[in-house]
Amino acid sequence: MAQEAKSVKRTVVLHPIMDNYVRKTWASLIEHGFDATYSMALNCILLGAIMEAVGERGWSEETGKAVWAFAQDQATIDHLSLHKHLRRLGEMWGRIAKPEVASAEAGAS
Numbered sequence: 001m002a003q004e005a006k007s008v009k010r011t012v013v014l015h016p017i018m019d020n021y022v023r024k025t026w027a028s029l030i031e032h033g034f035d036a037t038y039s040m041a042l043n044c045i046l047l048g049a050i051m052e053a054v055g056e057r058g059w060s061e062e063t064g065k066a067v068w069a070f071a072q073d074q075a076t077i078d079h080l081s082l083h084k085h086l087r088r089l090g091e092m093w094g095r096i097a098k099p100e101v102a103s104a105e106a107g108a109s
Contacts, residue, residue: 023038
């Protein structure tokens with residue numbers, strides 16, 4: 001008996017262009033009657049890309065060039081990584097600040 005695959009939760013940073021297409025896909029799924037989420041839309045796009053990549057013909061030359069160009073765009077990659085690090089720093093400061101806020105609130109009571 002096969003086990004059902006469990007969902008994996010991850011935080012990702014998307015380029016604004018990618019986010020735009022995920023949102024358009026999400027809206028289209030909803031317009032077609034699906035109870036869709038952002039995550040479902042992203043998974044639909046990824047499934048399409050994977051199916052094309054592993055297909056007999058693979059990605060088109062144009063798609064391959066676009067993917068490689070994006071992967072080599074160090075400025076964009078650095079920008080996306082910067083957002084990831086800034087988010088982590090914000091989370092860290094939030095965790096550090098919480099005990100101080102709780103202590104101050106307890107003293108004010």
